[in-house]
Amino acid sequence: xxxxxxxxxxxxxxxxxxxxxxxxxxxxxxxxxxxxxxxxxxxxxxxxxxxxxxxxxxxxxxxxxxxxxxxxxxxxxxxxxxxxxxxxxxxxxxxxxxxxxxxxxxxxxxxxxxxxxxxxxxxxxxxxxxxxxxxxxxxxxxxxxxxxxxxxxxxxxxxxxxxxxxxxxxxxxxxxxxxxxxxxxxxxxxxxxxxxxxxxxxxxxxxxxxxxxxxxxxxxxxxxxxxxxxxxxxxxxxxxxxxxxxxxxxxxxxxx
Amino acid sequence: xxxxxxxxxxxxxxxxxxxxxxxxxxxxxxxxxxxxxxxxxxxxxxxxxxxxxxxxxxxxxxxxxxxxxxxxxxxxxxxxxxxxxxxxxxxxxxxxxxxxxxxxxxxxxxxxxxxxxxxxxxxxxxxxxxxxxxxxxxxxxxxxxxxxxxxxxxxxxxxxxxxxxxxxxxxxxxxxxxxxxxxxxxxxxxxxxxxxxxxxxxxxxxxxxxxxxxxxxxxxxxxxxxxxxxxxxxxxxxxxxxxxxxxxxxxxxxxx
DNA sequence: AATAGTTAGTGTCAATCTAACACTTTACAA
DNA sequence: TTGTAAAGTGTTAGATTGACACTAACTATT
Numbered sequence: 001x002x003x004x005x006x007x008x009x010x011x012x013x014x015x016x017x018x019x020x021x022x023x024x025x026x027x028x029x030x031x032x033x034x035x036x037x038x039x040x041x042x043x044x045x046x047x048x049x050x051x052x053x054x055x056x057x058x059x060x061x062x063x064x065x066x067x068x069x070x071x072x073x074x075x076x077x078x079x080x081x082x083x084x085x086x087x088x089x090x091x092x093x094x095x096x097x098x099x100x101x102x103x104x105x106x107x108x109x110x111x112x113x114x115x116x117x118x119x120x121x122x123x124x125x126x127x128x129x130x131x132x133x134x135x136x137x138x139x140x141x142x143x144x145x146x147x148x149x150x151x152x153x154x155x156x157x158x159x160x161x162x163x164x165x166x167x168x169x170x171x172x173x174x175x176x177x178x179x180x181x182x183x184x185x186x187x188x189x190x191x192x193x194x195x196x197x198x199x200x201x202x203x204x205x206x207x208x209x210x211x212x213x214x215x216x217x218x219x220x221x222x223x224x225x226x227x228x229x230x231x232x233x234x235x236x237x238x239x240x241x242x243x244x245x246x247x248x249x250x251x252x253x254x255x256x
Numbered sequence: 257x258x259x260x261x262x263x264x265x266x267x268x269x270x271x272x273x274x275x276x277x278x279x280x281x282x283x284x285x286x287x288x289x290x291x292x293x294x295x296x297x298x299x300x301x302x303x304x305x306x307x308x309x310x311x312x313x314x315x316x317x318x319x320x321x322x323x324x325x326x327x328x329x330x331x332x333x334x335x336x337x338x339x340x341x342x343x344x345x346x347x348x349x350x351x352x353x354x355x356x357x358x359x360x361x362x363x364x365x366x367x368x369x370x371x372x373x374x375x376x377x378x379x380x381x382x383x384x385x386x387x388x389x390x391x392x393x394x395x396x397x398x399x400x401x402x403x404x405x406x407x408x409x410x411x412x413x414x415x416x417x418x419x420x421x422x423x424x425x426x427x428x429x430x431x432x433x434x435x436x437x438x439x440x441x442x443x444x445x446x447x448x449x450x451x452x453x454x455x456x457x458x459x460x461x462x463x464x465x466x467x468x469x470x471x472x473x474x475x476x477x478x479x480x481x482x483x484x485x486x487x488x489x490x491x492x493x494x495x496x497x498x499x500x501x502x503x504x505x506x507x508x509x510x511x512x
Numbered sequence: 513a514a515t516a517g518t519t520a521g522t523g524t525c526a527a528t529c530t531a532a533c534a535c536t537t538t539a540c541a542a
Numbered sequence: 543t544t545g546t547a548a549a550g551t552g553t554t555a556g557a558t559t560g561a562c563a564c565t566a567a568c569t570a571t572t
Contacts, residue, residue, distance in 0.1 A: 197560070197561075197562085199560095199561095199562085200559075200560065200561085203559095204558095204559095207558095218568095220569095221568075221569080222568065222569035222570065223567075223568055223569070224566060224567035224568050225567075225568065
């Protein structure tokens with residue numbers, strides 16, 4: 001795969017794949033093994049899933065391909081957010097060693113176009129494919145040192161996610177089809193790293209019209225069962241501006 | 257320049273440069289001549305200023321370089337907004353003819369990283385350089401057919417500008433150091449293509465604290481002279497989130 | 513059967529912000 | 543002196559925000 005001659009040696013895509021469960025916001029990483037590692041410690045390290053772009057492929061297609069190969073999923077939220085092109089972004093010895101084993105032209109200058117993906121991590125069955133033997137979900141509080149400039153890319157992605165979640169109804173991409181109001185609030189609180197008022201949150205979400213209340217309720221919980229909701233996708237269809245005020249209390253604005 | 261061997265034949269930057277005067281929002285375009293034009297009509301056409309990225313150069317540096325060569329300006333607002341990589345983005349015969357005359361490898365697959373620049377167009381003295389003989393300011397209502405996928409890039413830039421102007425205080429980059437409230441309102445109205453209420457606009461801007469009222473007033477006008485303001489750059493320093501609610505009345509939100 | 517424990521779900525009020533709306537002021541020109 | 547043109551100003555009703563505490567519904571335990 002990596003030695004496929006139709007792959008453009010100068011342009012890659014990398015995917016910052018976020019997932020969520022009741023526990024934490026998580027990042028999907030792949031583990032790499034350096035062929036000619038000098039020490040035991042240099043033996044392996046983590047990276048964002050990514051690949052060179054095929055010459056006949058659009059950037060979005062390349063990102064979808066990486067995501068599909070890794071997770072088996074298609075049609076999920078995948079959004080370009082930034083290109084990275086520092087000439088020194090590939091300079092660590094580990095990175096160069098790995099490239100020597102895997103690329104036709106290991107010294108080529110590579111620009112990468114970074115994508116952010118949002119997945120309900122319970123949907124993911126890591127695929128028996130080129131990446132998956134080594135893929136893991138890491139809580140964002142425990143992201144290790146990554147290959148290349150992938151730490152910088154991941155942090156830009158997280159910043160972009162925090163901004164977008166307050167403007168576009170994308171949080172739902174991280175939740176299952178049916179979820180409770182508490183699930184949704186916990187997700188917002190996790191991403192924004194801020195406590196939100198339960199009543200105000202509920203009011204804001206319900207007034208927005210983007211939630212469909214279901215008749216179904218939680219089963220088998222030892223307390224009052226919560227109602228399930230689902231996301232009203234059709235609500236946003238045909239709306240030219242996707243701009244929605246989902247900002248929560250306490251957000252800095254000059255107008256408060 | 258274009259035949260410089262250190263230029264990476266696979267990655268370019270393109271700059272969507274917006275300017276403003278009392279008349280209209282304008283786009284800075286360069287005119288190209290096709291070396292082996294088949295007909296008179298194919299003789300010339302317009303494009304966004306751009307260039308291949310040098311192998312030792314960061315993407316931001318490449319964009320700054322293009323801007324500097326064209327306008328002589330440095331330190332102006334220049335923001336990456338999207339990468340474009342459709343494999344068919346270079347397929348029109350005109351484009352291929354031009355590349356043949358100008359690139360070492362005219363068939364190379366090129367991905368471009370697009371930047372948006374905002375300039376007070378009165379500051380620009382088009383430079384006697386590689387581009388400038390042929391550069392013009394075109395009102396955005398009269399943008400002609402452009403090279404490659406540059407129409408698509410320009411339209412994405414305009415959309416991005418419309419969104420950002422309501423979130424970040426960037427409109428000022430298009431105005432001179434000193435401007436009147438009417439100048440600022442006209443700029444917003446032009447970009448957003450919407451009329452705004454004079455009193456509400458004034459109040460919103462003044463309450464935001466991002467304007468410094470000057471004692472200086474207009475001279476030589478045949479009506480009550482307007483006060484000048486300048487933009488309070490220091491206001492935004494050290495603010496981690498650049499998010500500011502500058503949205504004007506009538507913006508679609510689900511929360512109205 | 514009663515009680516304890518746990519989370520869901522609900523309402524009000526003061527303060528602020530928004531959107532709509534029209535007249536007075538100040539300069540120059542005629 | 544009068545006319546013309548743009549600057550500059552205030553109020554009000556309605557909506558939104560942010561702060562705040564109790565009751566309801568279910569299970570597990572005794």
